[in-house]
Amino acid sequence: MTPQPTSPGDLPAGSPRSPRDGRPDACTVGVDFGTLSARAVVVRVHDGAELGCAVHTYRNGVIDRSLPGSAALLPPDWALQDPRDWREALHTAVPQALAAAEVDPSHVIGIGTDFTSCTVLPTTADGVPLAELPAWADRPHAWPKLWKHHAAQDQADRINALAHQRGEPWIRRYGGRISAEWQYAKALQVLEEDPLVYAACARWIEAADWIVWQLTGTESRNTCTAGYKGIHQDGAYPSPAYLAGLHPDFADFPASRLDHSLLPLGSRAGTVTAEAAALTGLRPGTPVAVGNVDAHVTAPAAGAVENGHLLAIMGTSTCHVVNSDALADVPGVCGVVDGGIVAGAYGYEAGQSGVGDIFAWWLRQGVPDDYHAAAEAAGEDLHEHLSRLSAKQPVGAHGLVALDWLNGNRSTLVDHHLSGVLVGLTLDTRPEDVYRALLEATAFGTRVIVEALEEHGVPVTEFIVAGGLKKNPLLMRIYADVLRRPVSLATSDQGPALGSAIHAAVAAGAYPDVRAAAARMGGVERNAYLPDPDNADVYDELYAEYRALHGHFGTGGDLLLHRLRRLRNRARAHGTEH
Ligand SMILES: Nc1ncnc2c1ncn2[C@@H]1O[C@H](COP(=O)(O)OP(=O)(O)O)[C@@H](O)[C@H]1O
Ligand SMILES: O=C(CO)[C@@H](O)[C@@H](O)COP(=O)(O)O
Structure with missing residues (x-):
């Protein structure tokens, strides 16, 4: 049966008509x-x-x-x-x-x-x-x-x-x-x-x-x-x-x-x-x-209501939501709720507390004036400018790997006292190199989440992106390559x-x-984006380095990040400025 809007008869005479069935348009x-x-x-x-x-x-x-x-x-x-x-x-x-x-x-x-x-x-x-x-x-x-x-x-x-x-x-x-x-x-x-x-x-x-x-x-x-x-x-x-x-x-x-x-x-x-x-x-x-x-x-807006369709809503932060018919214990996910996304399925949520926020931080803190001027001259915003510059380099050419924990870690470590890490800096490192390493770090963070879901009984059959970041083609290509799977895009920008x-x-x-x-x-x-197998091979190597850092700093190998935060909080408690 074709679903119809209810109560169109309540609409005033002369209302605009649907081209499909001639009924008044309800909104x-x-x-x-x-x-x-x-x-x-x-x-x-x-x-x-x-x-x-x-x-x-x-x-x-x-x-x-x-x-x-x-x-x-x-x-x-x-x-x-x-x-x-x-x-x-x-x-x-x-x-x-x-x-x-x-x-x-x-x-x-x-x-x-x-x-x-x-x-x-x-x-x-x-x-x-x-x-x-x-x-x-x-x-x-x-x-x-x-x-x-x-x-x-x-x-x-x-x-x-x-x-x-x-x-x-x-x-x-x-x-x-x-x-x-x-x-x-x-x-x-x-x-x-x-x-x-x-x-x-x-x-x-x-x-x-x-x-x-x-x-x-x-x-x-x-x-x-x-x-x-x-x-x-x-x-x-x-x-x-x-x-x-x-x-x-x-x-x-x-x-x-x-x-x-x-x-x-x-x-x-x-x-x-x-x-x-x-x-x-x-x-x-x-x-x-x-x-x-x-x-x-957002799941129904992005056509992501079937089991296995993982929707990443990528903006300031990223949330990952996916339905499954199985009730599984997945370490480090934010939660699983019966009917939490749509009725009749177990809805899983995972997420990254910082994504677009991290890129914005780098634009605020790490980009010198001449980049601002060049971006303006090219008619680009700074995201577009650094993305264009860094898109030219082969995968791995910046020599960097970063941990995407600048706003803590919501999945799979669930620890907001963790902080960001950037490894491989040299005197040659340019703002666009760091920008790209940060884009990649968020893709690696998403891969950790997808692997955790799949390893614990929640299959991911499709990866769909919604949110403001889907407009960045470099970022979407990086996600396709890092995840080694196609990236589909929600049609709506809203x-x-x-x-x-x-x-x-x-x-x-x-x-x-x-x-x-x-x-x-x-x-x-x-x-919308298909993985490039050669890029994906190099990303596998970089991901292995990311996992090594992730384990070292995240699961207790070294509590350096916690010690630094305690020092910071102690110092701030004694000062007036933060
Ligand atoms: N071209 C871009 N590439 C990467 N990040 C971008 C780009 N444009 C904006 N951003 C980031 O996107 C984030 C905002 O995303 P958006 O989906 O619009 O907001 P929200 O998540 O708050 O709903 C900001 O953190 C900003 O830094
Ligand atoms: O955590 C959730 C949902 O559970 C989000 O509301 C939170 O990450 C904020 O999302 P945005 O990045 O502002 O889109």
């Missing part, structure tokens, strides 16, 4: 809340055509030095966000996208949203962020912790050690290690460092669910963030006895601050309230999809936002499920 809105900005896209339901898009850049972006309006420095490894930025994004990007699409709100049959994760915040019982209350606004722990807040590694280490000591069964679902980025490490940090904020926190909620609360006026929780970031497995959270072993006041953490019925992905969380309608320009009563994560929501619009179409009842909607609204260019 959905997808909003992707990223690290620095939010993006709204208006999508036609019957074929996934993206009709209009708008981007809202957050005023306060990533808060990692001091709270807005304060001169007091935050400690190292902190990363916060401002919920006002997210609300403002709904207010600006949604109406702008509708205007760009020339779509009247009466044609919008649903809205879906996705967020970075684990981006999590303390709120009152009514969902008011503590950061927005004058009584708490000057306390850093009252603010939303962004996914890349890495200051809870000590708590994560204790969470993991105790789980193994007690033989907690759920730890295997997280590759044996819970990340410092996830909900429990961040919440335990609040409890231990600012117990008053912890006591005032009635709800500890993913921003993915909080933004839906802003739209519908009622709290809802989704199976994806609850499973991957909230340690909800087989219908239960970790036991009070285990949690009490971390801190006596933590025993009731899930029962008191997380617990809520969980809704599957693609289901309807509620409808747009009058207040949210005024904020977004949508009509009150428009269906709202349950919250989702930017990575997982993968997460399109994915949210797809979930909105399902929540609105236009399709029976996410797979059916993906078949009509998503798209992929298969085998």
